[in-house]
Amino acid sequence: MTTLTSPPRQQVVRIARHPEGAPRADDFRLDEDVVPRPSAGELRVRVDCLSIDPYLRALLGARYLTARPPVGAVVPGTGLCTVVESGDPGFAPGDLVVGDCGWRETAALPAAAVRRVDPGLAPPTTALGVLGIPGLTAWAGLRTIARPRAGDTVLVSTAAGAVGSLAGQLARRDGARPVGIAGGPDKCRLAVTEFGYAACVDYRAKDFEAQLRATCPDGIDVYFDNVGGRVLEAAIGLLRKHARVVLCGLIDQYNAAQRPPGPNLGPVIGTRATLTGLVVYDHLDRLPDFLAEVAPGVRDGSIRWREDVRRGLAAAPQAFVDLMRGANVGKLLVRVDGTPATGRSG
Numbered sequence: 001m002t003t004l005t006s007p008p009r010q011q012v013v014r015i016a017r018h019p020e021g022a023p024r025a026d027d028f029r030l031d032e033d034v035v036p037r038p039s040a041g042e043l044r045v046r047v048d049c050l051s052i053d054p055y056l057r058a059l060l061g062a063r064y065l066t067a068r069p070p071v072g073a074v075v076p077g078t079g080l081c082t083v084v085e086s087g088d089p090g091f092a093p094g095d096l097v098v099g100d101c102g103w104r105e106t107a108a109l110p111a112a113a114v115r116r117v118d119p120g121l122a123p124p125t126t127a128l129g130v131l132g133i134p135g136l137t138a139w140a141g142l143r144t145i146a147r148p149r150a151g152d153t154v155l156v157s158t159a160a161g162a163v164g165s166l167a168g169q170l171a172r173r174d175g176a177r178p179v180g181i182a183g184g185p186d187k188c189r190l191a192v193t194e195f196g197y198a199a200c201v202d203y204r205a206k207d208f209e210a211q212l213r214a215t216c217p218d219g220i221d222v223y224f225d226n227v228g229g230r231v232l233e234a235a236i237g238l239l240r241k242h243a244r245v246v247l248c249g250l251i252d253q254y255n256a257a258q259r260p261p262g263p264n265l266g267p268v269i270g271t272r273a274t275l276t277g278l279v280v281y282d283h284l285d286r287l288p289d290f291l292a293e294v295a296p297g298v299r300d301g302s303i304r305w306r307e308d309v310r311r312g313l314a315a316a317p318q319a320f321v322d323l324m325r326g327a328n329v330g331k332l333l334v335r336v337d338g339t340p341a342t343g344r345s346g
Contacts, residue, residue: 008035011313012074013103018060023324027060028075028103028317036108038087043109045081047101051128052310052319052332053077057254065279075103075316079336080117080128087111098127103316105336121291122298123346129331130298130305130346131291133280134162139290140283141224141246142170145276150175152221155238157181157231159191159200160306162331163248166294167224169303172196176222179215181231183326190329194304203227209234219243227251233263243273254324298346305346306330 009032016029038044055064059076062068069076079101083091088111091097099114101107117127129135148154154171158164159180168178168191180191180200188200201211212234219240225232228250239245245268268275297303308328310319316334323332 009033010035010105012105013313013316015060015069015071015073015075017071018062018068019057023057023060023321025317025321028320030314033074033104035106038085038108040087041111042087043083043091043097043111043114044085045097045099045101045107045109045114046084047079047081047105047107047336049080049125049128050101050103050313050316050334050336051078051080051132052316052323052334053133054249054251054254054323056320057324058250061254063254076100077103077316078128078133079107080124081107081109081114091116096124096127098132103313105313115287121295125307125309125333126298126305126346128333129162129307130166130303131295134331135166135294136283136287136290137248137278137280138163138167138170138224139294140280140286141248141278142167142174144283145246145278146171146222146224146244148174148176148222152176153216153218153240154178154222154224155181155216155220155235156197156224156226157203157235158226158249158251159195159197160187160329161226163226164224165191165195165305165330166303168195168197170294171222172198179220181212187329190306194306196304203231209237213238222246224248229263236263236265236267239267239271239273241271241273243271245273245275246278247275248278251324301346303346308332310334312336 012033013028014031019027058064081097083095096117097114099109148171154176156164156167159182171178177198180197181203182188188202191197191200199215220238222244223235224246226249308330313336
């Protein structure tokens, strides 16, 4: 008599419905699925830590570079993973990798599509933040578009976030004067005391525009934009001649049902400024150059970074909701294995 055994199961988070407006935790649901078995050329990985990223809102709203996943699909996402079983000779069990695993406990990933993580370089979770795609985004925007010079005023929105916190530090290393924009006095204080901004302005203040003008009395040479909307318009009004604007993100628009009217671009013409869109995936081949410059500073503590860590896969939906309302500081992560959520900073 043959006994049939059910395949092992795992927890996953699925899309319950596509969000309308600001996302809610019940737009997602916790579910079960089978544990995958890898094919040749694939790795079976344990998902240790999920990266919670704002691009997901644009993806779920059908405003991203790739097609929107359907209702019922596992929520897409990137994670730090440990190889459990390898179908590729280049990887062995125990290796750490970053890959597009989705919101789940385990995954089967093509070996060719993952990035190996060197645990001796820095704490491994930094591969999702300051030494990962957010860090590369800041570095690519500064090095390939903004190119700040000594004495420049460099304005950066979301200055206490995963991208903005590094962008300001890189600008300061170039001899520029970094000025941040953040939401709330605590984040503004953090941008100055921990991330080295010369000043930081609260965009939630009623007199935000007046405060920004007073903080940048001679205008700005570079604006690294992560939000769009009112903040972008305020920055455009301060551009100096031949200013450079890095258009990186549009958090202000992600929850909107319709795209808002564009900012007044008249000052761009008058100042002969350039506005350049930044898509980080165009710069993946520069990852070794980025790591060579930034990783030593992360390791010796001269580059500061912060993580906001939540505990357990079931916490991922609320973490995403918090991200989209600005209720996090630094890189937002979810420890899938449920280890204590102490958070880290360096």
